[in-house]
Amino acid sequence: MSEYENERREIVETARSLVAKGYLMATGGNLSRRIPGRQAFAITPSNYDYLKMTPEDVCVLDLDLRPLAGECKPSVESAMHAAIYRVRPDVNAVIHTHQVYASALTLIRAPIPALFDEQARFLGRSVEIIPYAPSGTGMLRDVIARHVRDHNNAYMLQNHGALVFGHDMERAVHNVEILEKCSLAYLLALTSERKVSRIPLLVREIAFAKLRRDQKKVAGGDLQTGGE
Ligand SMILES: [Zn+2]
Numbered sequence: 194m195s196e197y198e199n200e201r202r203e204i205v206e207t208a209r210s211l212v213a214k215g216y217l218m219a220t221g222g223n224l225s226r227r228i229p230g231r232q233a234f235a236i237t238p239s240n241y242d243y244l245k246m247t248p249e250d251v252c253v254l255d256l257d258l259r260p261l262a263g264e265c266k267p268s269v270e271s272a273m274h275a276a277i278y279r280v281r282p283d284v285n286a287v288i289h290t291h292q293v294y295a296s297a298l299t300l301i302r303a304p305i306p307a308l309f310d311e312q313a314r315f316l317g318r319s320v321e322i323i324p325y326a327p328s329g330t331g332m333l334r335d336v337i338a339r340h341v342r343d344h345n346n347a348y349m350l351q352n353h354g355a356l357v358f359g360h361d362m363e364r365a366v367h368n369v370e371i372l373e374k375c376s377l378a379y380l381l382a383l384t385s386e387r388k389v390s391r392i393p394l395l396v397r398e399i400a401f402a403k404l405r406r407d408q409k410k411v412a413g414g415d416l417q418t419g420g421e
Contacts, residue, residue, distance in 0.1 A: 197262055200226055200235040201248035207362050208243040211290065216369055217243060221291040222354065223268035226362055227278055229285075232256045236274055238265030269329035276338040277358070283344075283408035284358040286365040291354040294376035298322075299349045305379050306391050312375050313392060313400035315368055316357075317345030320375070325351040344408060347372045360411040 207224060211217040220243070225236035233255045237243075241250060252263035256275045260267070268274070274287050298305065305320040307313045312320075323340050326333035337356065340348060346368055348356045355372055359365030382389045391397075 195262075197228060197235060197251075197253050198248060200228055201251035201253070201262075203362055204235050204237060204251045205246050205248050207288075207366060208237060208246060211288070211366065211369070212243045214370075216290045216292045216373065218291060222289050223270050223274070224288045224365075225268075225271075225274045225286070227285040228253065233261055234274060234278055236268050236271055238263070239268050241265060270333075272331065272334045273337055276334050277341055280338050280341055281344075281358065282412035283360060284346075285411070286359045286362040288357045288359075288365045288369055289350075289354060290357070290369060292369065292373050292376075294373050294380055295320075295349050295355040296353070297380060298376050299351045299353065301383075302351065303379070303383065304349070305375050306389075307397040307400075308375055308379060308389070308391060310392060310396060310400060312371060313397045314404060315364070315371055316347040316375070317343075317404060318397060318401050319345065320347045320349060320372060321345065322349045322351050323356070325353070328353070344405060346404070360407065 203226060220240050223237045225234045227234050233253060235251050235253045238250050238252055250265050252265055252267035253261040254267055254271055255261060256279055258271055258275060270289060277284055277287050299322055302322055304322050307319060323336055326336050346358045350356055357365055357368045357372055359368055
């Protein structure tokens with residue numbers, strides 16, 4: 194078995210399941226995971242049909258974007274993924290989707306406040322909107338690197354899509370699903386034009402404190418990061 198085989202296979206399997214669930218469409222979006230114990234990550238190739246992708250097509254890059262494995266051109270958002278792994282040692286998997294309901298909230302610039310317990314526990318205090326910057330640019334990379342320092346695990350990219358993290362790939366996929374459920378519920382609530390209620394502040398803070406405790410354990414290397 195070649196080096197990085199597990200990580201590359203996990204990227205292919207996750208991409209397929211995200212397509213099947215409707216979170217990734219055609220060639221839009223991208224996903225990556227950190228290579229355990231290395232300053233490197235595996236990422237989907239650029240502009241490549243997810244259903245035709247094989248583990249050999251997945252690119253492995255170091256955090257300076259030097260290629261370590263793979264013949265394909267890496268995702269145009271590789272610099273954004275590398276910046277996230279540098280800034281957030283607790284993050285081992287990053288998924289960027291163009292999922293519909295979260296994307297819709299970016300069009301009306303409506304960040305999601307703490308609406309559900311599960312949301313605060315896994316996504317953080319709120320889902321903020323990162324201001325628009327063109328795909329694949331240093332501008333987008335820099336604005337994202339600035340925002341993710343607040344330790345939330347989900348963000349929306351204005352007029353673009355969603356950006357979701359996990360300490361492993363399974364958690365990142367669950368977080369994509371939680372984000373889409375919250376986005377749809379919030380959109381429906383907003384259309385009623387009635388006041389949208391939130392969870393109590395104390396409950397939000399307790400849930401976020403648990404998330405931060407998990408993140409510190411992962412960053413300190415005390416928690417299983419999955420995939421090995
Ligand atoms: Zn995108």
